[in-house]
Amino acid sequence: MIGRILGNRYEIVEKIGGGGMALVYKAKCNLLNRYVAVKILRSEFTNDKDIIEKFKRESQAAASLSHPNIVNLYDVGEEEDIYYIVMEYVKGKTLKEVIKEKEILTLEEIINYTKQIALALQQAHYNHVIHRDIKPHNILITEDNRAKVTDFGIALAATSSTITNMGSVIGSVHYFSPEQARGGYTDEKSDLYSLGIVMYEMATGKVPFEGDSPISVALKHIQEEPVLPSEVNPQISKGLEEIILQLIQKDQASRYQNTQSLIEDLNKLKQSPDATYVGGPINHEDSPTQIIPRIKEEDIQVPGKKPQNKKKRRDKLLITSAVIAALIAALLFVFGLFYVSNIFRTEEVEVPNFVGMDIETARQQAVILELELSEETTHSKEVPIDEIIRQYTSPGMKVRPGATVKVLVSEGPRTVTVPDLRFEDETNVPYILENAGLEVGTPRYEFSDFPKGVIIEQNPRAGASAVEGTIVDYVVSQGPQEVTFPMPNLIGGTIENARNIIEQFQLQKGSERQEYNDEYPEGLVIDQSIAPGSMTRENALINLTVSRGPKPVQEPGEEDIELDIKEDEEDDQEDSINTSTTNTSTKNLRVELQGYTGLVSIRVRNVSSGEEVYNKNHDVSRDGETVMIPITGREGQEFELYINNKKHNKSIIL
The missing domain is CATH 3.30.10.20 (Trypsin Inhibitor V; Chain A)
Known part of the structure; x- marks a missing residue:
């Protein structure tokens, strides 16, 4: 399959996954020059007409969904018994992989992922699409921590972890609802039950029901109560546990009735993590829904009245038929008279x-x-x-x-149904409203958690009836509001301290490059990509350069060091002192440092007095390889030269 081109545009690059029903490949769309994911139906199902029809029908229904938390479906195709779906390529991990890595997620992570999944389901349920297979494997987590739900309406084939009822797959065994296990009616609340199982796994690292076979697990969904999440993870929030338990109620009517109620409780939980009660099951014991047999007419008896026998019923039917026939004849007679009279009438x-x-x-x-x-x-x-x-x-x-x-x-002005603009891109709004016979209103812009340019509100609301030409106003997301602050100074501090500051200011750590440096010891930061004091924002990427200390070099042999003592002719009047009373003079010692790099320590010591007449560090890269050292003493005095604390084998005589 690698290298094959489907639909004259999708070039298969590599296999990136697969399940019981289909294989998933990364492909290059040669028309739009972008990568996509292509899901191809397994060959063993290509002869099953029922599965193929459901694959096509439900994939096309899912393609109508548009939401930031739903993996977009771009195309559905068929080619030489290859049935495929083209989807958005999402770079990241599945929620199942995240759970395996972390085992137990934090409360903040659980609320964040659950809200995003619930928003995706809310959009699907509004469009009458039931997922039927919500599980961590079908939830992708992007590199920027966005949850995206995939496989809407396409998990239809039977595998070792699914159950088939009347030819329809109704879910993955560890996550599906009791009504799916019984082959009963599934609705939005079935997806919410599966989401509750996913939350249970995020909070405990385990699914609530395990078994030796899919059937045994399915029976547990129907018959058994799960172990309380707090018994598996004693650190779980009480409010989170109550939300999970309400979601996984056996009775559909006792669960959350819609995603909006769940989202509201998650918001409350985020504000008050220590709350002892969030949500709560609905009590239906006072008026339970029941199925009763149809009551037949002959079962109803009027008090004091005996049933008629067959002969009486037949006589009554004959009398009724005769009366009806007489009425029809009378009507026909009257109509005939009226018609004939009109024929002979001449008045206009x-x-x-x-x-x-x-x-x-x-x-x-x-x-x-x-x-x-x-x-x-x-x-x-x-x-x-x-x-x-x-x-x-x-x-x-x-x-x-x-x-x-x-x-x-x-009939008066035409009324139209207001389309749903939410989560649409701002640039698409004029075309959507024009096609619906409505006028574009004035947009309003607000900061929000949704991506920039996405519609987050509208008036009139989606689904409402409006007169043709009605103006529709809407609110456009400007994305999250950015907070700016001065960039802290990391230079001169340790790399560990720099990492802590980056995390504290919610910055993104980029590369850490190491360089030799003579000024800063090893492990200290010597440069940063965002200048200290400049204004920056959260999540900005910052690269660091870290010192490796001075560059190690092999010291040259002493024979490579050139020493030359001479009087400075240009400054002879200032630098040379030669009197009969002191017999002292000052001369310049020229030291050539070819082969040395970085900082070089140079000391000159008077042998007779033991006094150091010169002690400095010389930066070769900055000051060059030639050093002029002034030496003052009496003629004939001996001096010793030390380079990098190593004595030179030649003495200096003035």
Whole structure:
């Protein structure tokens, strides 16, 4: 399959996953020059017409969903018995992999991921799409910690971890609801049950029900109560535990009834993590839903009345039939007289002007004039509802009684259903509203947790009826509000301290490059990509350069060091002192440091007095390889030279 091109545009690059029903490949879309994920139905299912039809139908339904927390479906195709779905390529890990790595997630992580999954389900349920297979394997976590739900409506094939009922797969055995296990009716609350099992696993690191076979696990979903999450993880929040337990109630009516209620409780939990009660099951014991047999008419007995026998019922039926036949005959007789009388009637009537008249008034006038009205309707913004717009028989025309006059009646302005703009890109709004017969309103921009440019609110609301041409206002997300602050100074501190500061200011740590440096000891930061004091924001990426200390070099042999003592002719009057009383002079010692790098320590010591007449560090890269050292003493005095604390084998005689 690698290297094959599907649909003349999707070039298969590599296999990236697979399940019981399909294999997933990374592919390059040669038309749009981007990577996509291609899910291909396994070959063993390509001869099953039921699975193929469901694969196509439900994949196309899922393709209509658009939400930041749903993996986008781009295309569905078929080619030489290869059935495939083209999806958004998401770089990251599955939630199952995250759970395996961390075992137990923090309360903040659980709330964050659950809210995003619930928002995705809310969008799907609003569009009447039930996922039926919510599990950590079908939830992708991107590198920026966004949860994206995949496999909407395509988990249809039977495997060792799924159950089939009447040819339809109803979920993965460790996560599906009791009604799925029984092959019963599934709805939005079935997805919420599965989400509760996912939350249980995030909070404890385990699924609540295990077994030797899929059937045994399915039976536990129906019959057994799970071990309390707090018994597996004593550190779990009480409020979180109560939300999980309400989600995984056996009875559908006792669970959360919709995703909005769940999201509201998650928001409360985030504000008060130590709350002792969040949500709570609904009590239906006072009026339980029951299935009762259909009550037949013969089962109803009126007190004091005996059942009729068959003969009496037959006689009553004959009498009723005779009465009905007589009535029909009478009606036909009356109609015949009316028709014949009209044939021989010669008087004509004048057609009135019905335009602008209310339809009810026109009907009454038509009866008086013995005319028939034929009514057609159409929408009109200008003409009020039920008012006649035009007539097809000219006013004043003479017609025989009983003639038909055709009129066009206004239904008033056309009403349309307001489309759902939420989570759509701002650039798509004018086209969506234009296609719906609505006008674009003035957008308002607000900061939010949703990506920049995504619609987060609208008025009128989605699904409402509105007159054609109604203005629709909407709110556009500007993305999260960025907080800026001065960049702290990391230079001169240890790399560990720099990492702590980066984490404290919620910055993103980038690369850590090491360089030799003579000024800063090993392990200290010597440079940062964002200058200290400059304004930056949270999540900004910062790269660091760390000192490796001075660059180690092999010291040159002493024969490589050139020593030359001479008087400075240009400054002889200032630097040279030669009197008969002191017999002292100052001369310059030239030291050549070819082969040395970085900082070099140079000391000169008077042998007779033991005094150090020179002691400095010389930066070769900055000051060059030649050093001029002034030495003052009496003629004939001996001096010793030390380079990097190593004595030179040649003494210096003035």
